[in-house]
Amino acid sequence: MVNIAVMGYGTVGSGVVEVINTNGARINQRIGDELQIKYVLDLRDFPGDPIQEKIVHDFDTIVNDPEVQIVVEVMGGIEPAYTFVKKCLLAGKSVATSNKALVAKHGAELLSIARERDINFLFEASVGGGIPIIRPLNSSMTADEIEEITGILNGTTNYMMTKMFYEGSDYDDVLREAQEKGYAERNPEADVEGYDACRKIAILSSLISGQQVDFEDIYTEGITKISKEDMMYAKAMGMTIKLLATSKRQGDLLQAMVAPYLLRKEHPLYSVNDVFNAIFVHGNVLGDAMFYGSGAGKLPTASAVVADVVDEAKHLHRNIMTMWKSDKLELLPFEDTSKRFFVRISGEPEALKAHVESKFGPVEIIRADGLEGEFGFLTGVLTERVYEENAKEFPGILHRIRVEG
Amino acid sequence: MVNIAVMGYGTVGSGVVEVINTNGARINQRIGDELQIKYVLDLRDFPGDPIQEKIVHDFDTIVNDPEVQIVVEVMGGIEPAYTFVKKCLLAGKSVATSNKALVAKHGAELLSIARERDINFLFEASVGGGIPIIRPLNSSMTADEIEEITGILNGTTNYMMTKMFYEGSDYDDVLREAQEKGYAERNPEADVEGYDACRKIAILSSLISGQQVDFEDIYTEGITKISKEDMMYAKAMGMTIKLLATSKRQGDLLQAMVAPYLLRKEHPLYSVNDVFNAIFVHGNVLGDAMFYGSGAGKLPTASAVVADVVDEAKHLHRNIMTMWKSDKLELLPFEDTSKRFFVRISGEPEALKAHVESKFGPVEIIRADGLEGEFGFLTGVLTERVYEENAKEFPGILHRIRVEG
Incomplete structure (x- = not known):
């Protein structure tokens, strides 16, 4: 029996519970043991929900229970997520998280605590939702120098760019439509200004360089100034416009930025449309590769979180994640x-x-x-x-x- | 020091040596130890090539040397590859191979020998060349039931289909051109009749079902009858034609086949052109995902082989690969x-x-x-x-x- 706790019963948290309920038999077979959700931490109660009997309101119940070996953090935000995750790792519990803000800011420290204790801090879902990218970078593309990683890492803005391209719509109209469909928040700043994509490319940049890349250092420009007229020119050139988050090696330095880019038809990212995400990688021997899928959404994100839990359950006392060092990488000046x-x-x-x-x-x-x-x-x-x-x-x-x- | 031997100094074998020479420092850092090529097995000599001093002509030199911990098999074909690989595994040496024929036919047995001995038999390069797909199926998409896997798994035929679609060329002309460019063999049967793609989808089908899927059971139809006129209709329908290798769950059964298919513009595989390969995966919670890259070629294939070597060097006495059982899976009748x-x-x-x-x-x-x-x-x-x-x-x-x- 492997006992886990889920911190946060919002969209992703309830997705994690649903994935484990739906595919439990298969998951247990892969782990070679039985996975059980012992606690779900949330401030709220969920009367009538079968999860109610597992709800706890006090984090200490989780961190002090030696039976809990793996903790899922899907609360989002820096605090109290950071404090809770750190305490869990210090108590010898592996952690799986979807929290990009947490990983971008404190990843190096949390990875090093996990390594010292021979446990794991995994965060596949923090970039690209359900798309496997962190684990492939960590354990598949290990014969390469990764020279470039460029992604469409935000589904909301990709949906908007796709609409503007195919339908010739105005920015304001597509934003309103995205909000009506629930793809964009009422305050859409984190998406449309590129802040979300920025944190994700900071994580990927840290992974490929092995050093801390601070998201504050990455030049970030959103899509708010992209107009119908810009798209008319893009079409005239046989191109499209996408919000790209990109990190490229230039000599010993890395250049990283987030901005709308014109993209040629021949580029693998050209045909990544709607809310889909994709990550293009160029390795010095591998050449070009691309990973495509659902970059957000309850079940795809939960699928990636649970895959991390499976990996942690298979490696309860063995650290498997490549670290990045906490010393800061200087980027090529913008x-x-x-x-x-x-x-x-x-x-x-x-x-x-x-x-x-x-x-x-x-x-x-x-x-x-x-x-x-x-x-x-x-x-x-x-x-x-x-x-x-x-x-x-x-x-x-x-x-x-x-x-x- | 981790000593390895490379069996076969052809295209992929020389690529493996080149990748290790090029990225050795980075690879050693990832392993946490020094990787050294001790032997290269080939019938030929390579006077003047720095590899010459490592060339051995007798397999026994490798299998009997206790210092060799990992063996790369890139000879191709069933024999003597099968006999050599089996002897290496029985002698406690992990094996990494790019040999799809070997894996499709003897994968279940070789995986089980590796598991019994707590070593590894890995074969990332056997499907999709440099594209990470075996390892993601094994360790990333573990929270899902994989309901479909459909790939463009043969670069030669994809190059031909792309030419026929975009240039309106005849089959015979594109075949000749592919042969002149070195993309197609003088005897192109293995590619154009779909035999190559068939072995690859057999491997993927075995992995997602956990049971042996015999390639002989998979209905396989090549591209030899696809004409210029077929492509004219495809265009009229807003579709294209691709050679697809596909495996889908239908109830408890799997339906697998290889054949040319009409594909809509909206399908992620539609825009996979030229010699590129891609694998589309649908998981019951993940939804749609796609992996894209170079499906063949010296360095991309070698990149995947060396990534397996890195994983084996990091797990010298620990089995990490999901097995598939040797009992045969019955496919849904064609x-x-x-x-x-x-x-x-x-x-x-x-x-x-x-x-x-x-x-x-x-x-x-x-x-x-x-x-x-x-x-x-x-x-x-x-x-x-x-x-x-x-x-x-x-x-x-x-x-x-x-x-x-």
Whole structure:
């Protein structure tokens, strides 16, 4: 018998209980032992719910019970999650969590406590929901130097970008629709400003570098300025626009950022639509790979959490997770990162092209049917600094979007 | 120090040596020990190649050396690979292989020998080349019942199907081109007849069911009859044609087959092009997921083999692979499997539709621009038996292709 406790009976927590109830026989067979939920921690009661008899309101009941070997943390947020998880690990209990904020901020410390005690701190569900990505990075892509990891890591914004692309809708309209469907929160900031994707790429960056990457250091730009007109240009170029979270090796440094990017048809992430997430990985010997699936949702997320519980139950006294060290990795300064830029500008190419090229170098002029009095141009590869310095000279610039690849 | 031997210095074998030479420092860090290639077994000599000093011609040198803890088998074929691998496992050496024929035929037995001896028999590279799929099935998707696994598992045929779709080329021309580029063998049978994909789906089917699925039991149809005209109809329907290897649960049984399928734009496998492979998985709680990457090639395949070596080096005396039992799983009889069919037939819909519908039920008529004197129709879901029995009544049928989903 392996006893577990679930902290938080919200969406993911109730999903965890449902997954264990639904697939219990198969799960037990894989563990080679019987998994039992002993406690569910929540402030609320759930009268009539079969879980009610397992509800406890006091965290100490869990941490002080030597029979509890694995704890699931699906409360979200930094506190009290951090305090509870740390106490559980210090008490010798393995922890599985879906909490990206917790992992991004305290992952290095919690991993090192788990390693010292020969137990595990696993967090597959914290990035990409149900998509296996943390474990493949930890135990499958171990013959490679991972040179790039770029993901569509937020389902809400991907749903919005997909709608805007296929239906030509306005940003405000798709946001309202996403809110009505329950894909976006009433306060959508964490999604649309890219904060959610930022924490996730911080976790992936820490994993591939083996050092702490602070999410505060990652340049993050959301999708709030993406317009119907931008999508018209994207279509004219045979591209689409996606919110990408990306981390690339450049020499010994890593460049990481979150921003809307123009993406070519040939890129594997191009056809990742609606609320789906996907993570593109480039290894120096593996080449290109991509992992695709449901990046959120009750059952997919719970599936990943329970898979961590299964792994922890199979390795009760053996640490299996690669650590990342707590010393901080310096990122390549944002101003020094380079890429191509797509720029929309008021005016006519005939009048402006020479001036534009004198500042940005050779550009490709882009016209979108139906848009008068403005045009677009694609630059060659420039640093952010060079772009910004020269952009100042053109008050007619309406928008600029980066180009991936 | 962990000593390994590589059996076979062909494409994959030399790739394994190259990967270890290239990424050795990182690999050693992940293992926490130094990996060293002690022997390379090959019938040939390689004068001038730095590997020459490690070349041995006698297998006994490897199996009798107690210092060798891990053996890489990349010779291919059943014999002598089977005899060598079995002897290595019986001698307490873990084995990593890319050999799909060996795994499909003898996987259950070799896994059970490894388990008895607390060592490992791993074969990530046998399906999907560099794409992590065996390990994710074994240790990531463990909270799910896997209800479907459908893959584009052969790069050669996917390259050919992609060319035929995008360029409107004939089968014979794309085959010649694939041969010139080195993607197809001079004798292309194993690829174009689906035999390669069949062994791979047999392995995946065994893994998801936990029982032996014999590849001889899997209905296998190649791409040799797919024509330019078929692709014209596919386009007219907004679909494409791919060689799919698929395994689906139907009640307690599994239905497995390899055949060309029509695939809708919305399917994640639709946009998997050129020599890339991808594996779509549906879990009862996870939902849809897909794994994409290089399904073959020297370095991607070697990357997967070396990742297995890393896992084996980290688990020298601990078995980590889920077994499948040697008792054979009965598949749902092919005749009882059901799907929609697309049928091309000589004549005109006006004259034939009533007769067609009297036999196949309601159908959707499909016309392709530029094809005269014939038309196509899409049936509802039928069993293979019902389709075959009724198709006999229509001597004008030119071709039938199954429809996925």
